[in-house]
Amino acid sequence: MRRLKLGVVGLGQRGFSLLKYELLDMAEYEIVAVCDDYEDRIEAAQQLCNEKGHFPTGFSNPYDLMHPEIIDCVFIATPWLTHIELSIEALKRHIPVAMEVGGAYDIHELWKLVEVQQETQTPFMFMENCCYGRLELLALNMVEQGVLGELVHLSGGYLHDLRDEISEGYHRRHYRIDEYQKRNAENYPTHEIGPIAKILGINRGNRFVTISSQASKSVGLHDYIVRHGTDEKIKDARSLSFNQADVVVTTLKCANGELVTIKLDTTLPRYYSRGLYVQGTKGLINEENQSVFLEEDTTLRDHFTWKEQFNNLERYYERYEHPIWKNYLTQGVRKGHDGMDYLVFKAFADALINDEPMPIDVYDAATWMAITTLSEQSISLGGQVLPFPDFTLGKWTKR
Amino acid sequence: MRRLKLGVVGLGQRGFSLLKYELLDMAEYEIVAVCDDYEDRIEAAQQLCNEKGHFPTGFSNPYDLMHPEIIDCVFIATPWLTHIELSIEALKRHIPVAMEVGGAYDIHELWKLVEVQQETQTPFMFMENCCYGRLELLALNMVEQGVLGELVHLSGGYLHDLRDEISEGYHRRHYRIDEYQKRNAENYPTHEIGPIAKILGINRGNRFVTISSQASKSVGLHDYIVRHGTDEKIKDARSLSFNQADVVVTTLKCANGELVTIKLDTTLPRYYSRGLYVQGTKGLINEENQSVFLEEDTTLRDHFTWKEQFNNLERYYERYEHPIWKNYLTQGVRKGHDGMDYLVFKAFADALINDEPMPIDVYDAATWMAITTLSEQSISLGGQVLPFPDFTLGKWTKR
Numbered sequence: 001m002r003r004l005k006l007g008v009v010g011l012g013q014r015g016f017s018l019l020k021y022e023l024l025d026m027a028e029y030e031i032v033a034v035c036d037d038y039e040d041r042i043e044a045a046q047q048l049c050n051e052k053g054h055f056p057t058g059f060s061n062p063y064d065l066m067h068p069e070i071i072d073c074v075f076i077a078t079p080w081l082t083h084i085e086l087s088i089e090a091l092k093r094h095i096p097v098a099m100e101v102g103g104a105y106d107i108h109e110l111w112k113l114v115e116v117q118q119e120t121q122t123p124f125m126f127m128e129n130c131c132y133g134r135l136e137l138l139a140l141n142m143v144e145q146g147v148l149g150e151l152v153h154l155s156g157g158y159l160h161d162l163r164d165e166i167s168e169g170y171h172r173r174h175y176r177i178d179e180y181q182k183r184n185a186e187n188y189p190t191h192e193i194g195p196i197a198k199i200l201g202i203n204r205g206n207r208f209v210t211i212s213s214q215a216s217k218s219v220g221l222h223d224y225i226v227r228h229g230t231d232e233k234i235k236d237a238r239s240l241s242f243n244q245a246d247v248v249v250t251t252l253k254c255a256n257g258e259l260v261t262i263k264l265d266t267t268l269p270r271y272y273s274r275g276l277y278v279q280g281t282k283g284l285i286n287e288e289n290q291s292v293f294l295e296e297d298t299t300l301r302d303h304f305t306w307k308e309q310f311n312n313l314e315r316y317y318e319r320y321e322h323p324i325w326k327n328y329l330t331q332g333v334r335k336g337h338d339g340m341d342y343l344v345f346k347a348f349a350d351a352l353i354n355d356e357p358m359p360i361d362v363y364d365a366a367t368w369m370a371i372t373t374l375s376e377q378s379i380s381l382g383g384q385v386l387p388f389p390d391f392t393l394g395k396w397t398k399r
Numbered sequence: 400m401r402r403l404k405l406g407v408v409g410l411g412q413r414g415f416s417l418l419k420y421e422l423l424d425m426a427e428y429e430i431v432a433v434c435d436d437y438e439d440r441i442e443a444a445q446q447l448c449n450e451k452g453h454f455p456t457g458f459s460n461p462y463d464l465m466h467p468e469i470i471d472c473v474f475i476a477t478p479w480l481t482h483i484e485l486s487i488e489a490l491k492r493h494i495p496v497a498m499e500v501g502g503a504y505d506i507h508e509l510w511k512l513v514e515v516q517q518e519t520q521t522p523f524m525f526m527e528n529c530c531y532g533r534l535e536l537l538a539l540n541m542v543e544q545g546v547l548g549e550l551v552h553l554s555g556g557y558l559h560d561l562r563d564e565i566s567e568g569y570h571r572r573h574y575r576i577d578e579y580q581k582r583n584a585e586n587y588p589t590h591e592i593g594p595i596a597k598i599l600g601i602n603r604g605n606r607f608v609t610i611s612s613q614a615s616k617s618v619g620l621h622d623y624i625v626r627h628g629t630d631e632k633i634k635d636a637r638s639l640s641f642n643q644a645d646v647v648v649t650t651l652k653c654a655n656g657e658l659v660t661i662k663l664d665t666t667l668p669r670y671y672s673r674g675l676y677v678q679g680t681k682g683l684i685n686e687e688n689q690s691v692f693l694e695e696d697t698t699l700r701d702h703f704t705w706k707e708q709f710n711n712l713e714r715y716y717e718r719y720e721h722p723i724w725k726n727y728l729t730q731g732v733r734k735g736h737d738g739m740d741y742l743v744f745k746a747f748a749d750a751l752i753n754d755e756p757m758p759i760d761v762y763d764a765a766t767w768m769a770i771t772t773l774s775e776q777s778i779s780l781g782g783q784v785l786p787f788p789d790f791t792l793g794k795w796t797k798r
Contacts, residue, residue, distance in 0.1 A: 383650065
């Protein structure tokens with residue numbers, strides 16, 4: 001098997017932990033270049049690599065490693081702000097790109113990304129690991145097998161208490177603290193909209209036609225910082241104010257009539273969830289109580305005693321486990337976000353090595369990332385409904 | 400104790416079952432008049448009443464019973480279409496009104512209801528039983544005690560598979576079948592928005608300022624009717640088409656910055672839920688998995704293993720049971736929608752007998768019912784955000 005010479009750009013929380021838990025152990029990759037703004041991060045990454053038999057060169061300028069003689073492909077795990085510009089440059093140099101997730105700042109950069117990828121025909125994959133979540137793939141499989149009937153309503157969320165990460169942003173050298181001060185948007189839509197878009201066939205016979213977003217007040221971070229004000233790690237955050245709403249709800253209408261809602265909820269105390277909810281004419285899947293309700297499996301009594309059926313998912317994994325996960329469970333699930341990280345990097349490597357289409361392509365990336373920009377505009381306009389761009393330029397009707 | 404001579408207008412599903420399970424057994428009421436368009440319903444109601452020692456006169460015209468010499472107060476349980484016009488007429492005749500829930504058809508009728516009630520100062524209560532739900536009152540109590548911190552986001556729904564009721568509408572002489580053919584709206588918002596509005600202090604220091612609604616396609620009823628087409632009870636529905644979306648999501652923004660979403664989901668297979676979700680800076684309550692998450696009671700481990708905490712509500716009932724329910728559980732909970740029906744009729748009787756303000760007043764009714772009209776307009780405009788009327792004319796700032 002051909003081994004891919006990979007350059008990793010961005011060695012923060014995400015880049016470093018992916019090296020540590022996935023990439024260095026995967027036969028598909030040889031890490032030949034690592035890059036970050038911070039020298040200590042480069043050194044730490046190199047040391048980690050060396051321990052596992054990889055000997056990457058360190059770079060502080062990402063453009064210096066983007067050469068076909070150095071790398072076969074590049075993984076972009078920088079702050080959101082530079083994902084697209086770095087990816088565009090790599091594509092222009094015909095270097096295949098694995099781009100970490102995030103949202104867009106303006107629709108313009110998404111058109112540019114799509115155009116450059118289409119012009120260069122360089123492989124590009126958007127590394128949305130949650131498309132490989134076990135529950136998400138169960139849902140996809142059940143939908144593809146028609147178990148839920150005709151789809152009507154889907155929802156999801158990025159429901160993750162990030163108050164520590166954000167308020168310690170300067171200490172951690174993490175970018176969310178800047179985003180949360182200045183912007184007010186659905187800033188991280190892809191973990192839920194990725195799987196939802198796959199289930200709905202977005203850009204493949206379906207598309208989002210309108211979007212609107214509404215935002216709550218912003219009080220969670222301030223409240224947290226005041227209460228933890230003596231903590232050395234957040235002392236630099238005490239004087240800050242935050243534009244970012246605690247909760248943003250976004251509604252998307254599809255060409256085929258399905259209604260989608262997604263929610264951002266990252267600055268209030270809560271348990272973690274992606275809140276996946278998939279509903280059709282024959283039943284539903286609800287992550288929030290870990291249950292599947294199928295008309296064929298239930299009686300009227302169940303309608304009013306459903307709490308007895310919470311956590312009934314296991315029964316449906318037995319019947320409808322997605323082939324990817326059926327295989328994965330046999331092989332042994334790897335570390336890294338419940339095993340999803342391995343699968344998304346395996347998929348990128350497989351597609352690249354076998355010269356096959358990327359499973360999450362540039363149209364997916366542009367569509368999902370556009371939500372951040374459009375939600376920001378809609379919120380600014382008080383919740384105005386906005387048209388959704390068609391990055392495929394009509395090709396979604398034929399794909 | 401004074402016993403209230405009550406006239407019941409509308410003896411369909413709701414009126415008849417309330418007589419059967421609540422009103423005839425309550426010491427507060429003597430049923431002296433029953434009214435319906437259908438003679439057989441009047442006779443059945445009279446027979447039921449007679450068995451329990453009530454001997455109401457039967458009326459086919461509601462205006463004939465609205466006389467102070469006949470009744471002390473009237474309960475309006477007709478189809479949604481006539482709730483407001485009948486209530487207005489009763490108020491004009493100075494007959495106190497208990498009005499069953501439903502949505503409005505135009506904002507105009509709500510202004511008229513408010514004005515007539517204010518001019519006549521006749522007692523009026525909107526009979527939203529879910530304001531007396533055990534979970535809803537737990538949430539209210541926890542919020543009032545500050546346990547959830549500052550409120551940020553609330554949601555709820557009327558999530559009830561009504562496909563049998565609607566498609567059998569002609570057989571049952573029930574009105575939803577007409578509503579679902581012609582309209583497309585959040586047609587039944589009050590079961591969730593009532594408790595949410597109470598928790599948020601809507602019209603009492605807070606108010607809804609904007610609203611927008613989005614609707615899914617409409618396929619659930621058609622699918623159901625096709626599959627059950629041989630059933631005699633729905634044969635009259637086979638040729639119908641339905642404008643009403645299967646799922647409608649409505650977003651409301653509050654003057655104090657809270658974000659509210661509500662969902663109508665009545666024509667797809669599902670378990671029953673009102674989906675109450677109340678979230679603040681210190682924690683949340685989530686009906687969908689019957690749990691309370693409080694920052695003070697949880698560790699980081701809980702964030703990622705929350706399914707172990709589903710159904711943890713009992714612990715919080717022990718600590719924060721609302722006084723109304725604490726008392727009710729001691730006395731013995733009555734039948735009728737998990738005991739809520741008794742409480743709402745007890746509240747009406749108590750307020751009337753003791754000449755106290757109605758706990759759910761005409762401003763509440765107008766505000767909650769307006770959602771149906773406004774959602775219909777917003778959906779027609781593709782999800783346009785609309786201003787929300789202030790039925791208190793500014794008095795919400797002082798109430």
